[in-house]
Amino acid sequence: MPNSPADRPCxxxxxxxGPLLVxxxxxxxxxxxxxxxxxxxxxxxCTCRRSRRYPWCDTSHRDRERxxx
Amino acid sequence: xxHDPRGPRLPAARGPVSAAVRAYLPGTGPLPAAGTVAAASxxxxxxxxxxxxxxxxxxxxxxxxxxxxxxxxxxxRVRAALEHLxxxxxxxxxxxxxxxxxxxxxxxxxxxxxxGVSHFLSGEGERWQVREYAMQRSxxxxxxxxxxxxxxxxxxxxxxxxMAAVEFDEWxxxxxxxxxxxxxxxxxTDLGLDTAYGRYVDAACAxxxxxxxxxxxxxxxxxxxxxxxxxxxxxxxxSSPGSRRLAEAMRRTDAGPASEHFYDEHVEAxxxxxxxxxxxxxxxxxxxxxxxxxxxxxxxxxxxxxxxxLAGRLLAAWRKGESxxxxxxxxxxxxxxxxxxxxxxxxxx
Numbered sequence: 001m002p003n004s005p006a007d008r009p010c011x012x013x014x015x016x017x018g019p020l021l022v023x024x025x026x027x028x029x030x031x032x033x034x035x036x037x038x039x040x041x042x043x044x045x046c047t048c049r050r051s052r053r054y055p056w057c058d059t060s061h062r063d064r065e066r067x068x069x
Numbered sequence: 070x071x072h073d074p075r076g077p078r079l080p081a082a083r084g085p086v087s088a089a090v091r092a093y094l095p096g097t098g099p100l101p102a103a104g105t106v107a108a109a110s111x112x113x114x115x116x117x118x119x120x121x122x123x124x125x126x127x128x129x130x131x132x133x134x135x136x137x138x139x140x141x142x143x144x145x146r147v148r149a150a151l152e153h154l155x156x157x158x159x160x161x162x163x164x165x166x167x168x169x170x171x172x173x174x175x176x177x178x179x180x181x182x183x184x185g186v187s188h189f190l191s192g193e194g195e196r197w198q199v200r201e202y203a204m205q206r207s208x209x210x211x212x213x214x215x216x217x218x219x220x221x222x223x224x225x226x227x228x229x230x231x232m233a234a235v236e237f238d239e240w241x242x243x244x245x246x247x248x249x250x251x252x253x254x255x256x257x258t259d260l261g262l263d264t265a266y267g268r269y270v271d272a273a274c275a276x277x278x279x280x281x282x283x284x285x286x287x288x289x290x291x292x293x294x295x296x297x298x299x300x301x302x303x304x305x306x307x308s309s310p311g312s313r314r315l316a317e318a319m320r321r322t323d324a325g326p327a328s329e330h331f332y333d334e335h336v337e338a339x340x341x342x343x344x345x346x347x348x349x350x351x352x353x354x355x356x357x358x359x360x361x362x363x364x365x366x367x368x369x370x371x372x373x374x375x376x377x378x379l380a381g382r383l384l385a386a387w388r389k390g391e392s393x394x395x396x397x398x399x400x401x402x403x404x405x406x407x408x409x410x411x412x413x414x415x416x417x418x
Contacts, residue, residue: 013348021344039242041234044341052313053333057340059309064179 019044019057028055076132077125077267081398083275084115086151090122093144094134100143106150111158112378114395116151117278121270123148124285128212129266152286159283163374165366169355172299172369173347176306186380189387191314196322198387200260201394203253204269205277205383209284210253211266214239216281219288220297227353228298235305235342235350252331259325272394276379283375287368295361298354299368302346307373308339 013021025039036055044057051058082088085101086109092098101119109116125131126139138144166172190199214236224232241247254264262269287297316332319325355362386393 018344019340021341038337040338040341041238041242042341042345044344053337056337058313058336059179059340059343062177062179062310064181 018061019046021045030055074132076130076134077265077270079122079131079134080118080267080270082115083118084109084113086115087118087122090119090144090147094122094126094131094138096135100147103150106147107154109151109154111154112275112279114275114278116154117275117282120148120151120155120282120286121278123151124282124289125267127285127289128215131267155279155282156286159371159374160367163367163371165370167366169299169351169362169365169369172366173302173306173351176303176369176373179310184384185311186383187311187314187318189384190318191321194318194322194387196324198393199318199322199324199328200262201387201392202383203257203260203262204394205273205379207253207257207262207269208267208273208277208281211250211264213249213253215250216284216288217297217301220294220301223291223294224298224350224354225357228350228357229353231345231349231353232298232301235345238338238342249331249334252327252334255327256319256324256331259328271398274379274382274393274395276375276382280375280379283371293364293368295354295358295364296368296371298346298350298361299365299370300372301368302343302351302365303369303372305339305343305346307376309336309343312336312339 011023015021022043022045024041024043025037026043027035027037028045029035038056046054046057046061048061050060052060079091079094082091085105089098089101089105093100109119122131123144126134126136130136130139166175186202190202194202217232218236221229221233221236237243239249241249241251245251257264283300284297287293287300312332312335316329316336319328319332351365355365383393
């Protein structure tokens with residue numbers, strides 16, 4: 001139950017190809033029990049598991065292609 | 070007129086047009102004749118520096134130049150002629166995609182064997198090349214996100230709210246120590262560079278000036294708001310993977326913690342920004358003003374066109390082991406000794 005009329009559901013934007021977009025600030029609890037935080041106005045959470053800055057998106061989900069030579 | 074003696078010093082002229090504009094600003098000479106302006110090469114040092122001098126009046130100005138020169142109608146007439154030459158050349162020379170989605174799709178593919186400046190610096194860049202890169206980029210990064218602020222009053226609703234949110238993040242989210250321009254100044258300090266605004270204009274090549282002039286051109290004209298939004302999207306989309314490689318270059322060359330942090334921050338921030346700019350800023354703008362789609366495509370594509378020209382210039386010099394910087398101006402034109410000393414240090418380290 002909302003605690004006050006100002007409370008509203010946290011909105012998350014999902015994409016099949018790309019990160020979850022969450023309104024910041026956020027705290028993310030990782031599998032090992034540690035938490036990381038970001039106070040950016042919006043936060044991109046990795047869903048492809050390829051990010052080197054997990055849980056934050058680093059655009060590693062993008063298609064990779066050889067340049068036509 | 071009270072002229073502020075502080076502020077950036079006027080850079081040295083690079084030809085007849087920039088020499089005349091440079092003399093006109095502090096009131097020591099006439100503006101260039103129309104024929105002289107018309108004969109200038111659109112991407113050349115002379116025109117690009119003259120345009121840069123005109124645009125800087127809208128940002129920080131110059132020492133001993135009246136702030137009122139910003140709205141001097143005779144100078145604005147010359148600026149318009151310079152802009153016409155530059156924009157006409159860009160429209161003729163930029164290969165453009167058929168539609169916004171095609172242009173975005175190409176930007177969102179990461180080449181496996183990329184050959185850009187960030188690939189070079191992460192793979193084999195030396196410290197003096199990293200320093201040169203920082204000197205060239207300082208013309209923009211010390212005013213990071215400022216040229217794009219001009220577009221805010223020209224947007225509304227969804228596009229405006231999203232653009233303002235991204236700009237707020239670029240400016241540190243209300244915290245002066247997190248302003249991206251400040252983070253870049255910290256990087257420059259790591260590299261032993263002078264963080265004074267405008268300090269390395271004399272050293273910057275015409276290709277660098279063109280990338281910075283493009284932002285001012287698109288930002289200062291409401292008629293080009295679609296192109297400004299496209300340009301901003303292209304910067305944000307390409308920034309995250311490029312910043313990852315530049316962070317690697319900083320780590321590999323032991324540039325220092327602030328240097329690594331500047332690019333690490335951009336990996337994360339711009340992974341968010343590109344999403345917001347694509348969905349909200351471009352999406353919102355085109356929902357309001359679908360007739361601007363062609364301008365958005367031009368902004369997306371012209372950014373890569375000028376970045377590729379800059380990359381070609383930097384890499385051509387570095388692959389030969391040569392400096393990408395312009396030779397220091399003569400003593401009489403100001404700033405020469407200091408720049409030479411700086412460059413000597415760069416090669417020695």
